[in-house]
Amino acid sequence: MxxxxxxxxxxxxxxxxxxxxxxxxxxxxxxxxxRESKISIQGTTLEIGGMYGISIDAEEVEDVLLTDEIPNIRGKTNALSLLSLKKGTFRMDEIEKARLYLHSGNGPYIQIMTSEDVIIVNYRNAEMTESVYEDIKAFSLKTGDSEESQ
Incomplete structure (x- = not known):
């Protein structure tokens, strides 16, 4: 026993x-x-790290905007949504699919348009979002200038 x-x-x-x-x-x-998505610029590549991270070649970037509002999120396709944290691919009003890396429910938002994707990023800290936007904008302008000179 x-x-x-x-x-x-x-x-x-x-x-x-x-x-x-x-x-x-x-x-x-x-x-x-x-964890907040780290954005880094490696040569001619813009990298968004972390879960659902991607790499974007400079030639693919068509436009970069800073906006206070984004279209309404209708649902997730392949994503994580936890309170104001949104990472992954979502369906939105006006945009059939977008890659979101949102850490705050409030703007500003960085919107990166490529030939294949719309990527929207923000951070809890608005100043950090604005700083990253300036880095991405300078990166896209610099790579655009080098293409025009060739």
Whole structure:
């Protein structure tokens, strides 16, 4: 009879360890997903890092705007939506599909148009959004100038 009791203790310990591992895994995943999307410029490539990250070649950038409002979000296609955090591909009014990297429900928003995508980005801090916009705008102007001179 003591053997059955010991087996239950071992099974209980295994279940506890598995539960702790699952909770830790979810906590790490949630931390990784909710981090603000880092935008970097590497040569002629604009990279948006993190979950649902993409790389955009400078030649693909058609326009970059800073706006206080975006069209209404109708639903997600392949995305994460958690309160004001929106990452991934969404359907929107006026835009059939857009890649969103939103960390705040308020503007300003950076809108990057390419031949294939509309990408909308913002950060919790409006000043950071504006600073990143200036970097992207300078990048797109610089690459546009080099194309015209060729």
């Amino acid at each position: 003591s053997k059955n009791f010991s087996d239950r203790d071992k099974l209980s310990k295994v279940k506890t360890i598995l539960s702790v591992l699952v909770v830790l895994g979810l906590a790490v995943a949630l931390f990784w997903v909710t």
